[in-house]
Amino acid sequence: MIRNFKWLLVASLAFTACSDDDETTIAPEVITSGQADFSNYVALGDSFAAGYSDNALFVMGQQNAYTSILAQQFMLAGGGEFNIPLMADNIGGFSSGGVQVPQFPTRLWFNADTSTPLNVDGPTTTGLTDHLTGSFNNMGIPGAKSFHLVTPGYATLNPYFGRFASSTSTTVVADAVAQGPSFFSLWIGGNDVLSYATSGGIGTNQTGNLDPSTYGGNDITDPNVFANVYSNIVNGLTSGGAKGVVANLPYVNALPYFTAVPYNPVPLDAQSVALLTAAYAQYNDALQLAASMGAITAAEAKRRTITFHVGEENPVVIVDSYLTNLSGLGIPSYRQATADDLIVLPARSFIGTLVGGNAQAINGVSVPLADNWVLTVDEVNEVRIATDSYNATIQSIAASKGLAFVDAKAIMEDLLDGGIVRNGYTMKTDYVTGGMFSLDGVHPSPRGYALIANFFAAAVNATYGSNLPDVDLTDYRILYPKQL
Structure with a gap:
C-alpha cells in the first residue's frame, strides 16, 4: 500500500558530493513527526474518509482514500500499520443471495464510445451481512452524518459500519476511542446537508429541532445538534491525549453533481x-x-x-x-430556472x-x-447557512483543542475558480475532465484524494512541526477503468 517508495529510499541512503579536493557526505532529510505521534492513527469520517468513489466503495478506492494515503505519509515518520475494513472486490456495493442490492449498486466506469458512465458488471462478492473481525484504523463510514458517529446501534442501520463494528450496539466513536489512538483525523458533517442537496431539497430543514432521532434521511441537521455532537466526538478522541487534524466543509454547490447540468x-x-x-x-x-x-x-x-x-x-x-x-x-x-438554481x-x-x-x-x-x-436558490441558501454554522463550530473547536485545521471550503473555492496546479496538473471541478472528482460528481477521484491528503499533511506539518512530504499526483489516476 505504500506508494511513495522514493522517500523510503531516500531515508536509507546517503548521497556523496565530490569536489576537487575533498568529499562531503550530505545526509538525507529525516522525516519526523514533530510534536505528533503517528504510531496509532485512527481516521473518522464519512464516505470521503472511506475512499468512496464512482458511486461505490471498493478495494482500490479504499486503498486510495486520502486517509490511506495520509497513513502512508505517516509511516515515513513512525506511523504504524493502518488497517482498512476492505470490501471483498473491486466491483462495489453489496449483494444478497448472489444478487446486487439495488440501493448499493456497482461502481461506475466511463464508456468513451457513448460518453456516459455505466455500472460495471456485478454482482459483488461483498455480502450485505458479512462481518469482519478485529479493529480497524479507517473508520470512515459512507452515508454517516455527524450524529450517526455517536448513535448506539448504528451498525444495524448502516452495513458499511455493520461489517466491522465491534458489536451491534456500539458507536463509531466508542470503537475508535477503544483503540487508544495517538493521532486522528476527523472530517464529518458533509452528509448533514448533502443528502438534502442531492435529493433536490425534498427533505426538511430541521433547524430548531434538537432531536435527530426524528430526522428523515434527506434532512438538514440542526446546527446546535451538530455543535454538541462534534464537541463530544473531539472530546472523546482527545481524552487519551491524542493529537489530530480536522477539516471544515465546502459548499455543496461547487460539486460537479450540481454544476454539470446547466439551468x-x-x-x-x-x-x-x-x-x-x-x-x-x-x-x-x-x-x-x-x-x-x-x-x-x-x-x-x-x-x-x-x-x-x-x-x-x-x-x-x-x-x-x-x-x-x-x-x-x-x-x-x-x-x-436561473443561474442561481x-x-x-x-x-x-x-x-x-x-x-x-x-x-x-x-x-x-x-x-x-x-x-x-x-x-432551488432558496434551498441552496438553506444549505449554505447550515454549512456556515457547522464550519464555525469546527474551526472553534479545532482552535480550542490545538488541532491541525484544513480549510476544505477554501480549497474547493480554489478548485472552482481556475483550479489548483500540482505536479503539472490543473485540478478542477469539471465533471469527468476536471481530474478532481469521480463519475458520481460528489466523491473525489484517486488523484483528487491524493491532493486532499497533501493538504491534510501540510496542515499537520504547520501545527505539529512535522515535515511530511507531498505525494506525487502523477502516481494517481483520474478515473478507474472498467477492469481493475
Whole structure:
C-alpha cells in the first residue's frame, strides 16, 4: 500500500558530493513527526474518509482514500500499520443471495464510445451481512452524518459500519476511542446537508429541532445538534491525549453533481417556441390577474412568467414550492430556472424525455421539473447557512483543542475558480475532465484524494512541526477503468 517508495529510499541512503579536493557526505532529510505521534492513527469520517468513489466503495478506492494515503505519509515518520475494513472486490456495493442490492449498486466506469458512465458488471462478492473481525484504523463510514458517529446501534442501520463494528450496539466513536489512538483525523458533517442537496431539497430543514432521532434521511441537521455532537466526538478522541487534524466543509454547490447540468440546456426552433408560448399563455395571464388582485407582487409575477426564444440556452421550467402559494386561484408554482438554481446530475438523462411517449409532454419544457431534480436558490441558501454554522463550530473547536485545521471550503473555492496546479496538473471541478472528482460528481477521484491528503499533511506539518512530504499526483489516476 505504500506508494511513495522514493522517500523510503531516500531515508536509507546517503548521497556523496565530490569536489576537487575533498568529499562531503550530505545526509538525507529525516522525516519526523514533530510534536505528533503517528504510531496509532485512527481516521473518522464519512464516505470521503472511506475512499468512496464512482458511486461505490471498493478495494482500490479504499486503498486510495486520502486517509490511506495520509497513513502512508505517516509511516515515513513512525506511523504504524493502518488497517482498512476492505470490501471483498473491486466491483462495489453489496449483494444478497448472489444478487446486487439495488440501493448499493456497482461502481461506475466511463464508456468513451457513448460518453456516459455505466455500472460495471456485478454482482459483488461483498455480502450485505458479512462481518469482519478485529479493529480497524479507517473508520470512515459512507452515508454517516455527524450524529450517526455517536448513535448506539448504528451498525444495524448502516452495513458499511455493520461489517466491522465491534458489536451491534456500539458507536463509531466508542470503537475508535477503544483503540487508544495517538493521532486522528476527523472530517464529518458533509452528509448533514448533502443528502438534502442531492435529493433536490425534498427533505426538511430541521433547524430548531434538537432531536435527530426524528430526522428523515434527506434532512438538514440542526446546527446546535451538530455543535454538541462534534464537541463530544473531539472530546472523546482527545481524552487519551491524542493529537489530530480536522477539516471544515465546502459548499455543496461547487460539486460537479450540481454544476454539470446547466439551468438552460434547451434548444428550440420557431415552431416549438410558438407551441410552448400558446401552452403557457393561460398560466402567464393568470399571473397578471393575481398581481392585479394583490395576491402576488408585480416582481413575482414577472419572475414566474414563462417565455421561450428561438435558439439555444432556453431555461428549463421547474416547480418551486418557495413561490407564493396560489393554489386557491388554481395557479401552480412554476417558473423558469436561473443561474442561481442547481440542476442535479441525474437530470442530464431526464430533461427532454417524453411523458408517456407524448411528443407534446416534454420533461423540463412543457412538463415542469419536480422538486427532486432541482436545488432551488432558496434551498441552496438553506444549505449554505447550515454549512456556515457547522464550519464555525469546527474551526472553534479545532482552535480550542490545538488541532491541525484544513480549510476544505477554501480549497474547493480554489478548485472552482481556475483550479489548483500540482505536479503539472490543473485540478478542477469539471465533471469527468476536471481530474478532481469521480463519475458520481460528489466523491473525489484517486488523484483528487491524493491532493486532499497533501493538504491534510501540510496542515499537520504547520501545527505539529512535522515535515511530511507531498505525494506525487502523477502516481494517481483520474478515473478507474472498467477492469481493475
